[in-house]
Amino acid sequence: MNVIDLILTWFSALSFLFYGLSFYTSGHMKDEFKRYGLEKFALLTSILQMLGGIGLIVGLLVHPILLISSAGLSILMLFGFSVRLKIKDGFWQSLPALSYFMLNSYLFYSGL
Numbered sequence: 001m002n003v004i005d006l007i008l009t010w011f012s013a014l015s016f017l018f019y020g021l022s023f024y025t026s027g028h029m030k031d032e033f034k035r036y037g038l039e040k041f042a043l044l045t046s047i048l049q050m051l052g053g054i055g056l057i058v059g060l061l062v063h064p065i066l067l068i069s070s071a072g073l074s075i076l077m078l079f080g081f082s083v084r085l086k087i088k089d090g091f092w093q094s095l096p097a098l099s100y101f102m103l104n105s106y107l108f109y110s111g112l
Contacts, residue, residue, distance in 0.1 A: 001060070001110075001111075005107065005110050006060070008103060008106070008107060009056050009057075009059070009060060009066070009107055010056075010057075011103075012053070012056055012070075012073065012100065012103055012104060012107065013052075013053040013054070013056035013057045014053065015053070015100070016049045016050065016052050016053035016056070016073060016100075017049075017050055017053035017054070019046075019049050020046045020047070020048075020049030020050035020053060021046075021050065023042060023043070023045075023046035024046070029042070029046070030042060033045070035087070036083050036087060037087075038083065045076070048072065048076055049073075049076070051069075051072075052069050052072055052073040052076065053069075054069075055068060055069025055072070056069045056070065056073075056107070059111075063111065066107070066111050067108060067111050067112070070104045070105075070107040070108040070111065071104075071108045073100070073104040074101055074104040074105045074108055077097050077098075077100040077101035077104060078101050080097035080100075080101075081094060081097040081098045081101055083097075084097055
């Protein structure tokens with residue numbers, strides 16, 4: 001793994017750990033899921049985000065876990081981006097989901 005991929009992996013991992021944990025520490029995340037009409041999936045999403053972040057870190061040592069985690073986070077962010085499009089969020093509101101989809105897709109592809 002090159003230095004750029006290592007930095008991107010850590011960036012993605014820490015981001016998803018932060019976002020996953022923010023569900024428990026911030027009412028904002030719960031409010032966002034209500035706005036999406038997906039409040040019943042908020043807990044599952046936060047758990048998947050944290051597992052994905054941990055998986056990326058563990059995947060630095062156990063390569064198959066990196067592939068599984070990056071693929072899973074890519075799919076999660078693809079769903080997130082499609083929800084943003086469905087509820088007609090603007091470009092700037094949708095950009096993080098699209099960016100994380102592209103980042104984790106790259107990590108998956110790079111790891112193959």
